[in-house]
Amino acid sequence: MSGTRGPQPLREGDPREVAGYTLRARIGEGGMGTVFLTREREGRRPVALKLIRREHAQNERFRRRFAREVQVARTVQGPHLVPVVDHDAQAELPWLATRYVPGVPLDEALRDFGPLPAAAALRLTAGAAHALAAVHTAGLVHRDVKPANVLLAAEGPWLMDLGIARDTDGTSALTTVGRMVGTPRYMSPEHALGRDLTSASDVFTLGLVAAEAVTGRHPYGEGGGLVVATRIAGTEYDPPDLSALPAPLRELVAAALAPRPTDRPTAAEAAAVCDALASEAPGRGWLPRPLASAVSALARRADPRTFPWLRLRP
Template sequence: MRTRHLTVDNCDNCGNGGGRMIGQLRESSPLRTGPYETLARLGAGGMGEVFLAAPGPHEPGRPYDPDTLVAVKAIRKDLAGDAAFRARFRREISVATSVASPFVARLVAGDADAGQPWLATEYVAGPNLADAVRRHGPLPVASVAALGAGTARALAAVHAAGALHRDLKPANVLLGADGPKLIDFGVARALGATTMTSTGLLVGTPGFMSPEHVAGGRHVVAASDVFCLASVLAYAASGDDPFGDGPVAAVLYRVSRAEARLDGVPEELRELLAACLSRDPGERPGPEEVAAGLEALWG
């Protein structure tokens, strides 16, 4: 294992934007990505690895300024060789740059033309919602309302920029010191992606999909993100997946039928979440309406 001496003021026990502990760099980990020095490994996903990084060069022994830290996603080398993927990645970076919201992890920089394409977003020192609920249980109604209002405002900003999130789930909502931060929206989606890969593997998290996801990626619309947001908030409020567990096929069937269980959700939230979980996308409220309804509860 390769390691760097990491000293960050006021960041002795930072989260990593993904809720996992900061990990050591591997032998295969890059020492630099673009203009950034990689400091630690934060995790990996379907499109590549994510690293904690800071602008370089850095003076040895000097603490890193937490305000300059970023989370850098380095794209897999096999995808880097796909010209169509690079073109889509380039467009997505452009769209993400235009998203302005205090509830979205800000895109700092990106390079779709590098030998290994990458993008950097602001580093959020806090756990994700999935880990927070697993460790501490359901959130109080006021906390769920505040969390949901901020995330709904984030979705509104993403949609206004001409993008969709497509993968809203508890692990993609970070609990920062200044409120929720939405991550991983519309970036690095393979061209022509559907719910299933060519090898039959599922793309996404079954219990936090929408009926449109199950029907196929081309059916996903802005209202699909609202459906997924309601599932996330039901989880935050009850501690349970709204579409239950069991075989993936059974969960997907319940999602396709919009058969969510909300009996564990506090009554104050139930009516609004049920509206968001309508099977018909046209009957769901928009994110601004959701935010307003939740802010009324929070206030």
């Protein structure tokens, strides 16, 4: 949970403490709330704390959904998943704390540094597939796999934001800030057509992310979200051109983008294919040098020895 700018000083009006967590810096802001850098109450491990906006906190329906979904998210454990470490859905302003991972979201990496080399894209796909396999094993569907939710860190990729995950049987509620659940540019055909989602829907969007990571372009072209979603909905009759993808990744992406959910590999199968193709597991040398330098700079910006304004009072 980061970005190329890294932690920024708190602004006037920002809280300085939430439930015993001393807030040290801002690290992000979105439709649901603001994310702050803090650390564990007992210990020094950095933590990202998302504080929900007051307008959502005043909505009882939102509160109930948020509480259920946080409980669900805490049950999911697996490699390459940013874990939830604490939360309080009953607070005046509900909040959620996760491990803080210094890294660059894939969408920002593509914008600032261009496409990933094939080997790095393959390792990214492997990590995200392993994370999705853990989500699916827990009986959930992520529903929002997209470049902004894949974090590139020194030790490998991380899948973020289980905030709109739901049970595969469709019984759990969904937290939405507007009417749209998910991101139109990163929907499966069945999602775009308003049909039921399964774990195969996440595999489709993983294929979209993998293709964009290595080419820098969405496989269904440019345009507004609804325009792209319409193209995705018609993929059975007008499939994307994947010729620009390197051969090892092309076959996997083509399988993931199969129009029929039953024709797609599972996330675990996709992870196994990637593991077999990758020469070694993601490690500190997996990113291209300019991007790796940006990630290292983010880690330094979260270090109070580097930036005195991050230091906590004893």
